[in-house]
Amino acid sequence: MNVKQFIFIGAMGMTLQGCNHIGNFSTDSINKYATPQALIDQKKLNAANGGAKEYVYDWGQQQKSTETQALYPRKYLGSYCHAKGGKFALLYKSNLYLVKDQTQKKRLTGNSNVKQGIGAYECVLPNERWIVSIEPTAEGKLESRLAARVVSLQTRMLSADEAKQWYKNVASNSAEKKTAKSATTTKNSKTEIAKEPDNKKEAEKKKESKPTVVEATQTVTAPAVETPQQQQLKAYVTARRDLSKGTNKLNACNNAQRAYNYGKLAGTNANVYTDSGMLVARCLTSVPAYSTRFSNPKGQADKILQNLASNYNHAGAKRMLKQGR
Incomplete structure (x- = not known):
């Protein structure tokens, strides 16, 4: 061979x-x-x-x-x-x-x-x-x-x-490039036609009366793509800040859930993930605007706390579980 x-x-x-x-990717293994x-x-x-x-x-x-x-x-x-x-x-x-x-x-x-x-x-x-x-x-x-x-x-x-x-910015950038190319082609076509007037003097008068247009070229830069680690930290910091101030509670809870959903990312401190989970548990038990979206908010909170207590030995999660009992 x-x-x-x-x-x-x-x-x-x-x-x-x-x-x-992939064919054997069952419900049991996915859980x-x-x-x-x-x-x-x-x-x-x-x-x-x-x-x-x-x-x-x-x-x-x-x-x-x-x-x-x-x-x-x-x-x-x-x-x-x-x-x-x-x-x-x-x-x-x-x-x-x-x-x-x-x-x-x-x-x-x-x-x-x-x-x-x-x-x-x-x-x-x-x-x-x-x-x-x-x-x-x-x-x-x-x-x-x-x-x-x-x-x-x-x-x-x-x-x-x-x-x-x-995806909106990416689509806009592509559309702007196509529009600019089309405009350039149209402008060149008009210039070619203007070069062949029957009456040269009349054409020159039109050119003189026509204001000079200076076209500014604008470069559109695509938005920087944040890493999952950066996105998770950003969502967590926003959630913690808003919940501490007592403002935008629903939005804060959504950000906390988003940060927790990322899981424990490689190369990041586990505190970002675990503390996000603590915020979500807090939202499920004390923020009605958020908790009412779930059929069993306390059960969901306990599930998160169990995960943090068992897998990360989180003292705060253990304390909340004891208080709940």
């Missing part, structure tokens, strides 16, 4: 293993993930540093029937949502804005497997909803020299406002 054959069989084995794993962010982290849908991870989207002519890996992030999160009793659907389409190389973008745009697995997806549950963004950042060949191509995918949790702002 030569090296190419060995690599080929190894790649096939990994792919089939991935297919079987061990406290949040969708925990699923992203534990299933390693992103690279070790939290950045984009490579997935094969085209295995080549000899492996056309092999399932594409580029659908894995969407399938995992969709299965997680459905197992929780939610509805998982596309919220915003991707225009591959993060892929800067036009040749790479053209290849990805023409591949249906890639297009089916990217964009912003929303999971709507009875008591909450969450949004995940799956965006390609680059495309290239598989390093093992197989006739396969990979796409780098970044999977991130977003709030409703963040998703709306990101």
Whole structure:
């Protein structure tokens, strides 16, 4: 067996293993993930540093029937949502804005497997909803020299406002570029026509009477993409501040829930996650505008406190559980 054959069989084995794993993604196994962010982290849908991870989207002519890996992030999160009793659907389409190389973008745009697995997806549950963004950042060949191509995918949790702002701004930037290009083409066409008047003197008079227009070029910069760690910390700080002041309580509770939903992120202090959970438990027991959204708010609070007490030895959570009894 030569090296190419060995690599080929190894790649096939990994792919089939991935297919079987997703196929056996049952309700029982899904329940061990406290949040969708925990699923992203534990299933390693992103690279070790939290950045984009490579997935094969085209295995080549000899492996056309092999399932594409580029659908894995969407399938995992969709299965997680459905197992929780939610509805998982596309919220915003991707225009591959993060892929800067036009040749790479053209290849990805023409591949249906890639297009089916990217964009912003929303999971709507009875008591909450969450949004995940799956965006390609680059495309290239598989390093093992197989006739396969990979796409780098970044999977991130977003709030409703963040998703709306990101995809709205990206769409606006693309529209502005198209409009500017169209305006330039129209202007050039008018200039060409003006060069061929029957009466040159009359044309020159028109030019003299025409005011000179100086066009200002404005560069539109895409909004900086915050890391999940930054998003979690931002939501937690806002929630803690508002609850301490006693203002915007409902919004504060929503931010606390958002921060807690990220789970314990790699490279962050556990306090951000655990303290967010404490805030959510507090909201469930003392903020009616928030707690009335749940059928059993005290039970939900106890569940969170049990998690913090058992898995993180949180003294505050243990104290609240004793007081509740």
